[in-house]
Amino acid sequence: MKRKFSIGLLLFLFICMSFSFAAFATEKGTSLPDTFTAQSDEAKIAFRDAVGVTSAQSAGDTAFMFASTVLVFIMTPGLAFFYGGMVRRKNVLNTMMNSFVLMAVISIQWLFFGYSIAFGTGGPLFGVGQYLGFSGVGAAPSVYAGTVPHTLFALFQLMFAIITPALISGAFAERMKFSAFLLFSVLWATLVYDPIAHWVWGVDGWMSLLNPNAAFQALDFAGGTVVHISSGFAGLVLALMLGKRKEKSTAIPHNIPFVLLGAALLWFGWFGFNGGSALSSGGLAIHAFLTTNMAAAAATLSWMFVEWIKTGKPTVLGAATGAVVGLVAITPGAGFVTPVAAVIIGALVSPLCYFAVSYLKHKLGYDDALDAFGCHGVGGFFGAVMTGVFATTTVNPFGKDGLLYGNPEQFLIQLAAASITAAFSVVMTFLIMKAVGLVVKTRVAEKDEMQGMDITQHGEDAYPDFSSDQSIA
Amino acid sequence: MKRKFSIGLLLFLFICMSFSFAAFATEKGTSLPDTFTAQSDEAKIAFRDAVGVTSAQSAGDTAFMFASTVLVFIMTPGLAFFYGGMVRRKNVLNTMMNSFVLMAVISIQWLFFGYSIAFGTGGPLFGVGQYLGFSGVGAAPSVYAGTVPHTLFALFQLMFAIITPALISGAFAERMKFSAFLLFSVLWATLVYDPIAHWVWGVDGWMSLLNPNAAFQALDFAGGTVVHISSGFAGLVLALMLGKRKEKSTAIPHNIPFVLLGAALLWFGWFGFNGGSALSSGGLAIHAFLTTNMAAAAATLSWMFVEWIKTGKPTVLGAATGAVVGLVAITPGAGFVTPVAAVIIGALVSPLCYFAVSYLKHKLGYDDALDAFGCHGVGGFFGAVMTGVFATTTVNPFGKDGLLYGNPEQFLIQLAAASITAAFSVVMTFLIMKAVGLVVKTRVAEKDEMQGMDITQHGEDAYPDFSSDQSIA
Amino acid sequence: MKRKFSIGLLLFLFICMSFSFAAFATEKGTSLPDTFTAQSDEAKIAFRDAVGVTSAQSAGDTAFMFASTVLVFIMTPGLAFFYGGMVRRKNVLNTMMNSFVLMAVISIQWLFFGYSIAFGTGGPLFGVGQYLGFSGVGAAPSVYAGTVPHTLFALFQLMFAIITPALISGAFAERMKFSAFLLFSVLWATLVYDPIAHWVWGVDGWMSLLNPNAAFQALDFAGGTVVHISSGFAGLVLALMLGKRKEKSTAIPHNIPFVLLGAALLWFGWFGFNGGSALSSGGLAIHAFLTTNMAAAAATLSWMFVEWIKTGKPTVLGAATGAVVGLVAITPGAGFVTPVAAVIIGALVSPLCYFAVSYLKHKLGYDDALDAFGCHGVGGFFGAVMTGVFATTTVNPFGKDGLLYGNPEQFLIQLAAASITAAFSVVMTFLIMKAVGLVVKTRVAEKDEMQGMDITQHGEDAYPDFSSDQSIA
Amino acid sequence: MKMVIAIIRPESLDNVKQALFNAEIHKMTVSPVRGCGQQKGYTENYRGSIKTINLLPKIRIEIVVNDSFVKPTIDAIISSARSGNIGDGKIFVMPVEEVYRIRTGETGSEAIG
Amino acid sequence: MKMVIAIIRPESLDNVKQALFNAEIHKMTVSPVRGCGQQKGYTENYRGSIKTINLLPKIRIEIVVNDSFVKPTIDAIISSARSGNIGDGKIFVMPVEEVYRIRTGETGSEAIG
């Protein structure tokens, strides 16, 4: 088994390398005016003027988008800590790795074909290959963001592509085999995330705001459907397919300060996630920054409040969870709703998610270990729909009005977009998981689960001599 | 009791929600040209030209202020770790929560009325309601920062409003009831922080540099008086009012790497705190960045040095503490003094604070658990006064000269501003705390203190199975 | 001994203070038009126009470089956690301190003379004193970066000067006396780092791309030779000179989540490290951002892959290590090679470094505790040479073509530059260490090593009551 | 009076506690330990250096009982801690000469419960 | 020779150590444990699932003394660890057959001190 997998990997690496060398050879032959950039001011100004943007405008917007992109980047390590703190000590490394390794895997996938599928043109369902190996992606701006290098837009979107499959990993924590996880994630990113991103954000996506010929134009400012609904529902499917953890009853978070660190990094990075989704520096970006913060704040308080009522004590884990579901819920509407609407959305999402994770989950009996579905699926769905209620063109003239502003149609569109995305994710996740199951075992053996994922999947102990003052080895 | 509190909370939530809906209703009716923003370049340029700023300038300044604002944001989680690492294991979550939850509480307070009190116009003492619910706060620049959206200025200031009450929490760590803490913080932010911010930074504040009719014009570049003196002296009052911890003698930091992480995030964020206080990208902001770093560096070394002399060993906790007091001390002068003056201020503040925390505190017998007063009160006061010594208009023509540049008056003004702020904070904190004491108990029961704040206030254990490989539950 | 050292420190402080006051006195007398900055828009625009840069361009570039600089700043705390997690529990604070304290020490060194040696003009070998105490370093742009304040360029470079000696500390972890470390670091920064930076990046450096009269023009976009080769080879020398740790065999990482946190912060900060090395916002910077991410991703995967083949399990420590060596390897070429070349460089560096740390090190028997040489020396050397293979002027017209683009000479130049830097670092490190050994003992006593560096060097325990619920004291 | 010391698998603790409670044994003192026995260890890998770990995580339970309770205690532990695989652990019974309850100063059998 | 094992509250450790020092007992071995007894536990709440914790933090002290020191040791512990509330803990006295000092190889009473 191990042997077979190693051979598979070897093959994979070999193919990747060949591909790289091939791509490299092609690249070498052609001149790449797109990638041309200059250090001197004159050259820069001339170059940018040529592409129709004043250099100075681009400098500012590029600085802003750079900051936003690195902020989104740090969310994935943030998630590693948010999730890692919530599992048992013996599973912390595997849980963190499930986020961390995707920074590597998806980067490569995105470079070679992921970006092309998601943001290439080609049709309403997915893009085709014009950006394979980032060919044609250079310093000149793209159709998506007219004042920043195309490369920067592609990197910004990469960070979204990384965190989305990482979010799923909360559902199957503490029991999925690492090799199966890797295989699943690459396939899921390619067959689920990239297409959905194309549908919603591609210039020719079939429900894209940018596509005048779209079947309908769904509002998704920063990824309510693309990121949260897709991953949340995938998590539900995986939790059901993999089954419950053996020792579910004794599972409690092993390091809540890590959870808090993770939540703080997520909140921090989310300013880039939602703010940067304006794709340029300015009022709209800052508006999204504002609504993002206010929704997170309101949801933190309302989660605490629900707990205070229900159990007599507001927990820190609860506050951190509240912050995250607030951020999830405001994501689709961040650039479309008013700050007061953001407070309302935030205040309402926590009770809903609390109900999902503390009642629904136990009632229905699926073991969504870290509540990927309960937080991202439920919160994302709620946010998508609320965007259809509260969106207003006074905030963003390039958006739509929602139900409360006299446009009930948008409400239905949001409902449709959310449902279709969820359904697509559910079906595809099921099929991918079945396929993965044909190649490798998806769940670790019971005794490996008992001994812990860190030792059995990675041959490591997170804190080997923590409980004493020397190495007990 | 618990019941009463829950009911109170319920009421509070109800009021907030009503308020939200009301605010929302009003908002809906009116068109909000202020919030208007556009994604296309032409629209953006046209819009910004209309408000008198070139679009490109604004793009750059907005990018800079965005980066600064998120940097200040991350300081509060940084403080959570700085403080959380310093308490006992059984109190770490409560201590971290005292910072974390304020990100939520103050955000909401600021949106609905805090910002209006602090930066609305109305009089020399506090602002009135024109910015309630951020009405009138949109993409157009404000009088405070002419090149960035008003919203961004308000968000930048929000981050200051969050961290200030969080700083106080170091003084009463390990013994203040969580409900009392929440109540206290909201009142303190509203009745102490917001007015002081108005005095010092409001266009019509009575000691503001921006107010030509001010009684006197105090220099406070980034919050020496507004942030550090106000919180430090409040901490002293609380430490005295709450009394000593029961097991004070055995209290030592439970996780010094967390303290270091916190200090690093504080230092990192402080570049935005002081740099961003220039309110636009450029030489002054970068000058503040420089002085900030140099004061922190000098203070780190001088604290280490004092310890080396006194105890024979330089500690890591000491180095981290030195960095923080250096940052505190340079805050008021960051944009007014030369880098060499910054080194001097930094080199001197550490011995002073070391004396305060290691000698004065034990002599006077108050139990300022994590030295909120010893670091922020003492360091902030020192910094405010030193600004009156070293400030020079060659660094910042919009500032003032200090004692060493032939203007002894400014020295006295700084002394006055610092003293008045301190006195105001002391009196108000005392009154607020008395008021809070009428509604809830302010200190936890002795046996709860023994058992730990995490379990008794939050029903959680930070590291439940850390000392073993499974959950001992 | 302790006494002697304290007296030495006292003297040092005294000298520093006198210097500060002297510098301050001089400063006071002269007017400093350079430091002039204004808050109003007109003044700013006028001022910047005067120095030949449009204000708006500068706003954007300054925002970008500010973000980059703070990103590089956070790398040093990141390194503290990367290294700190890898040592034994009893040495974590000392290991972290070896990074943290350099943020203070090198800041002061840089302000007073380091920057002047590195970036002052004067000759091909090192700069002279025109920037002592940052005199002449103000808001006006420098010859190095025409659109941002000189101060900002100097601060950006400071962050590089801090992290380089911190990297070395991995080699001698768990055994070098703290006083010897401090002395060594100041000398090394001054006599090794500053000159090498001058050679490679100074306007008149003898192998600088900016110097038309250079002996040869080496490509080093962001510090492959200056930062990684210099520190890596210094680490090797120190490991050999200090000898092996006593209990080497039982040394395993005490906290792998900390290692992961460190790696994440390093990756995050490296975007500023490499991106910011373009010195202005725009296509080149973003290109470097892209290659940086892709090399890190490829190296993470290839390290994992090598482990999977060799030991049957991919480790988290390995993935984190892979990410770091990928970042190291792409550093010199980030702004010169294509993204596909970056993937190839990343994919190849991990197997090489894996071989170095898992085989070569044990074979040759030096005790490079945390693989400063195995990762930075080997990875840096490889990256410098690969830059000579893959560099292309289609990516950066101000660069050079490499071997694969028909310019074998550049390959030899890279080899020469890397070898000379390595040799210089080896010789100087040896001499400095001998000199340090004359003044203080360089290695702690055996019983202190057993008891742990934290207690013996700093009188502290990192997690004093971690293993229980109270202070066992 | 006897002290019953049981070394069990970490994952059995919950079961064992329950079994003891069912057998009316409510008092115990528990600590995390590491044990080495017939059970095979595992290897860890840190940057290519392989470490063999043969001290595996176990839980140690200490229960002081009157003589008549020794049997039920042991039965409860064995039945609840047995998985049938190597590594299930051991029980040691040792003599105790005196017991004091700190709160009251009581001694002997009364102090035990 | 006897081994005196005391299970006490974490917060009493400092007091107990002091009392033992005052009684001229300077040698002991201490470890953190968790205990279950009459003392009521508490509940924890993680996203709505409530866990009842009945193993509470305690400190275990192990002291080997010559027979004549048993009484003073026990007296010192009881007087310093008693708060009067449930949960103060227990003391167990067990026989020790031999003691060795590793450093010198001494045995018996001499090795104890």
Next chain:
Amino acid sequence: MKMVIAIIRPESLDNVKQALFNAEIHKMTVSPVRGCGQQKGYTENYRGSIKTINLLPKIRIEIVVNDSFVKPTIDAIISSARSGNIGDGKIFVMPVEEVYRIRTGETGSEAIG
């Protein structure tokens, strides 16, 4: 049957384990403890408040053996744990009345190994 309890220096654990293995003693239970004895403590400094730490890290090893193995066990420990400096630790030998192997229910000498 006897229980041999050894308190040793943390840094000796690897040696002691090896020596025990060489003496064919393969079973043991280990835990981290803190000990106080003749060995001098050290001081820690937190923002100017000095704490004296006199409970130093030690390792506690618990080995139950048949009577004939007591001597080899003790010899193995003493030879491998001795550094000759104060703080090397102690060995205590205590009587064990019964041993059970949980997996099989075996008792007595057979259960030990």
